[in-house]
Amino acid sequence: MNKKGFDRWSDDYDKDVISSNNLKSYPFDGYFNVITTVNKLIKPSGADILDIGIGSGKLSTILYKKGAKICGVDFSRAMIKKAKRTIPYGEFYLFDFKDGLPPELKERKFNYIISTYAIHHLNDTNKIKLIKKLFNHLKPYGMIIIADIAFETEAKMLRCKKKAGDIWDDDEIYITKETFLKLLNLKGITAKYTQISSCAAVITISQKSLK
Numbered sequence: 001m002n003k004k005g006f007d008r009w010s011d012d013y014d015k016d017v018i019s020s021n022n023l024k025s026y027p028f029d030g031y032f033n034v035i036t037t038v039n040k041l042i043k044p045s046g047a048d049i050l051d052i053g054i055g056s057g058k059l060s061t062i063l064y065k066k067g068a069k070i071c072g073v074d075f076s077r078a079m080i081k082k083a084k085r086t087i088p089y090g091e092f093y094l095f096d097f098k099d100g101l102p103p104e105l106k107e108r109k110f111n112y113i114i115s116t117y118a119i120h121h122l123n124d125t126n127k128i129k130l131i132k133k134l135f136n137h138l139k140p141y142g143m144i145i146i147a148d149i150a151f152e153t154e155a156k157m158l159r160c161k162k163k164a165g166d167i168w169d170d171d172e173i174y175i176t177k178e179t180f181l182k183l184l185n186l187k188g189i190t191a192k193y194t195q196i197s198s199c200a201a202v203i204t205i206s207q208k209s210l211k
């Protein structure tokens with residue numbers, strides 16, 4: 001989906017997430033467990049947090065209310081507009097993360113860099129290129145947390161695809177643990193993968209894991 005598609009989806013996005021989460025169906029089965037899991041990994045008070053593909057800001061709003069300073073990147077103007085309603089003092093950049101991070105953030109470092117349900121718009125090679133760039137933007141002891149549609153194995157992904165039928169999005173490139181962790185390892189990055197639901201996982205990468 002391109003940025004115009006996300007602009008159009010912005011009004012219904014939160015509603016669609018709730019409905020898919022409640023039906024325990026692809027694409028958002030486990031969405032709120034993902035949000036809770038990511039929340040538990042973060043000490044929000046006073047933390048500098050970068051949210052890549054912030055969308056309507058569901059996760060970052062919770063962290064913001066607990067005292068975090070939120071910086072959000074998204075290429076959809078309408079999604080950013082929604083996020084600004086609940087994160088009024090946030091910092092937002094309209095930017096396509098396939099080009100990395102906005103130039104304004106060149107010198108910036110964060111305690112946490114999070115991205116939920118967004119980087120499946122990049123292929124695995126470009127996901128890893130982005131992750132490598134993010135290491136330059138972490139403060140000491142910082143952490144990258146990626147949560148997305150993801151499967152332990154290719155076989156599990158194919159089962160989900162079969163069940164999802166017409167709603168499966170062939171344009172999106174989902175993580176499989178078996179392939180993605182191997183690719184990260186080849187680049188000297190170790191990560192922890194936790195499956196949260198039939199189609200979602202949380203992946204944590206801490207600074208010391210880059211060799």
Ligand SMILES: C[S@@+](CC[C@H](N)C(=O)[O-])C[C@H]1O[C@@H](n2cnc3c(N)ncnc32)[C@H](O)[C@@H]1O
Pocket residue numbers: 003006052053054055056057058059073074075076079095096097098115116117118121
């Ligand atoms: C499915 S939504 C997820 C939003 C939010 N992170 C959440 O968990 O609810 C994906 C978001 O990523 C943004 N996005 C997708 N591809 C992008 C890109 N290449 N550059 C910047 N933002 C992108 C979309 O505009 C959208 O807001």
